[in-house]
Amino acid sequence: MGEIEVDVVVMGLGVGGEEAAGRLAAAGLNVVGVENTLVGGECPYWGCVPTKMMVRAGSAIAEAWRIPGLAGVATVTPDWEPVAKRIREAATDDWNDKVAVDRFTGKGGHFVRGTAEAVGPNKVQVNDQVYVATRGIVIATGTSAVIPPIDGLAGTPYWTNRDVVELEVLPSTLLVLGGGAIGVELAQVLARFGVQVTIIEGSSRLLAMEEPESSEVAATALAADGVTIRAGVHATKVSYEEGFTVSLDDGSTLTGEKLLVATGRAARLAGLEALGVDTSARFVKTDEWLRAGDKVWAVGDVTGNGAFTHMAMYEADIAVRDILGQGGPAADYRAKPRVTFIDPEIGAVGLTEKQARDAGLDVRVGYVPLSSTTRGFIHGPGNDGFIKLVAAGGVLVGATTAGPAGGEMIGALSVAVHASVPVSTLHSTIWAYPTFHRGIGSALEGLLQ
Ligand SMILES: Cc1cc2nc3c(=O)[nH]c(=O)nc-3n(C[C@H](O)[C@H](O)[C@H](O)COP(=O)(O)OP(=O)(O)OC[C@H]3O[C@@H](n4cnc5c(N)ncnc54)[C@H](O)[C@@H]3O)c2cc1C
Numbered sequence: 001m002g003e004i005e006v007d008v009v010v011m012g013l014g015v016g017g018e019e020a021a022g023r024l025a026a027a028g029l030n031v032v033g034v035e036n037t038l039v040g041g042e043c044p045y046w047g048c049v050p051t052k053m054m055v056r057a058g059s060a061i062a063e064a065w066r067i068p069g070l071a072g073v074a075t076v077t078p079d080w081e082p083v084a085k086r087i088r089e090a091a092t093d094d095w096n097d098k099v100a101v102d103r104f105t106g107k108g109g110h111f112v113r114g115t116a117e118a119v120g121p122n123k124v125q126v127n128d129q130v131y132v133a134t135r136g137i138v139i140a141t142g143t144s145a146v147i148p149p150i151d152g153l154a155g156t157p158y159w160t161n162r163d164v165v166e167l168e169v170l171p172s173t174l175l176v177l178g179g180g181a182i183g184v185e186l187a188q189v190l191a192r193f194g195v196q197v198t199i200i201e202g203s204s205r206l207l208a209m210e211e212p213e214s215s216e217v218a219a220t221a222l223a224a225d226g227v228t229i230r231a232g233v234h235a236t237k238v239s240y241e242e243g244f245t246v247s248l249d250d251g252s253t254l255t256g257e258k259l260l261v262a263t264g265r266a267a268r269l270a271g272l273e274a275l276g277v278d279t280s281a282r283f284v285k286t287d288e289w290l291r292a293g294d295k296v297w298a299v300g301d302v303t304g305n306g307a308f309t310h311m312a313m314y315e316a317d318i319a320v321r322d323i324l325g326q327g328g329p330a331a332d333y334r335a336k337p338r339v340t341f342i343d344p345e346i347g348a349v350g351l352t353e354k355q356a357r358d359a360g361l362d363v364r365v366g367y368v369p370l371s372s373t374t375r376g377f378i379h380g381p382g383n384d385g386f387i388k389l390v391a392a393g394g395v396l397v398g399a400t401t402a403g404p405a406g407g408e409m410i411g412a413l414s415v416a417v418h419a420s421v422p423v424s425t426l427h428s429t430i431w432a433y434p435t436f437h438r439g440i441g442s443a444l445e446g447l448l449q
């Protein structure tokens, strides 16, 4: 088997890998980008983009339901067909990545379709060809759905996010295992399209990693859309015969036509051993330059620093600058933003109150329910939400903004946490009236008391 010398091999061309490989190729390096599925990865084909198209459709239905009492009468007949069509045709090009491949090769990159396996500290094999990377290797293999070892589950035709995104026809009932980001977003959308949805969440609340107030808002919103929430219970057995039966550890059973498993993500670590990566760990350990070893970098979901597209892009940028010797800022994870796209949207950045207290910080909290703000009052139906600020040492260390524009409101607070803007400066800021984000000014009052 011959060996080909190149500058860089990028393993996996999802969000992070495509960004890193494209940038390095555009900078004039000889880059081999390897992808075994679709260039672009989970986000455009089975993640962010198609699921947010679903959310957009579900939100349109919910807004129409809010017309009575506000603007007259509306008759809504939800239909999944236009949603499936938009996902198939506009979002995913029928799950075809030609445009993305061309984008990469157009920058001068060399694309190889296949599974990359490290066969030496600087060698990657794909389809019987070995590439020797003289400048470095970028690991960007991402994550796949975790399937928990529940008795009977493995042998059933359970769904993951991929099956839901590819749906043409909706089931009448759906059990959702896991009440994290994927579980709550998909549960709400499908409920709005008439599916009877039950979420089974092992911990005591939905969105367990976020503020308890976020969990409460999410639970209220989902319940209002008809979703049944079973929190604090664990599935002990799953069986399938025409439909699913799930036994729970409180002795009860649930049945549903389909079962979606949304219990988290596991890093794809196969084939990385030869790079010196500890594949017994959950994720690839990296330093502040995303270095995972000598001439080895890792970016995106696989690092465990936050399974979000913006994190994959952020880390790819840092690794690229390091490989090219361009300097600039290294990774700083204090102001990690995230948005759960339910209605109301839940934006968050930095630490939750509990995380800040657990870190030993002298914490102050500001809180305002959105309905008590002028814009919340004006908005009326659909105004559920709140703004919560977590401060320590005179700066914000975290914030949550839940509401109709929760994902947008968090932008200002991301800047505040990232740039350590003094609370006094935030307090003297003029917040436009009557916006939702003006509530930040009211929440700040709580920090000054
Ligand atoms: C349902 C869902 C909704 C989401 N919504 C959002 C959202 O709204 N906002 C947000 O920021 N994030 C969202 N995410 C997360 C987002 O999709 C990921 O954070 C992002 O895709 C990570 O990019 P990545 O490049 O690290 O990994 P991936 O996108 O997983 O890409 C890794 C790529 O590597 C390939 N690969 C793996 N191993 C090999 C190998 N050995 N050889 C060759 N190729 C290989 C895979 O096929 C894959 O294409 C969502 C995820 C899901 C599942």
Ligand SMILES: NC(=O)c1ccc[n+]([C@@H]2O[C@H](COP(=O)([O-])OP(=O)(O)OC[C@H]3O[C@@H](n4cnc5c(N)ncnc54)[C@H](O)[C@@H]3O)[C@@H](O)[C@H]2O)c1
Binding pocket: 148, 177, 178, 179, 180, 181, 182, 183, 185, 200, 201, 202, 203, 206, 207, 208, 233, 234, 235, 262, 263, 264, 265, 306, 307, 308, 338, 339, 340, 341
């Ligand atoms: N809007 C967004 O940005 C967005 C949307 C979807 C996904 N994502 C990313 O994808 C990641 C994965 O999403 P996810 O929802 O699969 O994972 P998650 O980690 O967010 O949530 C998984 C949930 O499943 C529960 N769980 C685990 N095992 C269980 C079991 N056996 N029975 C019952 N419950 C169980 C956990 O307690 C947790 O609440 C997210 O963490 C996020 O990083 C982001």
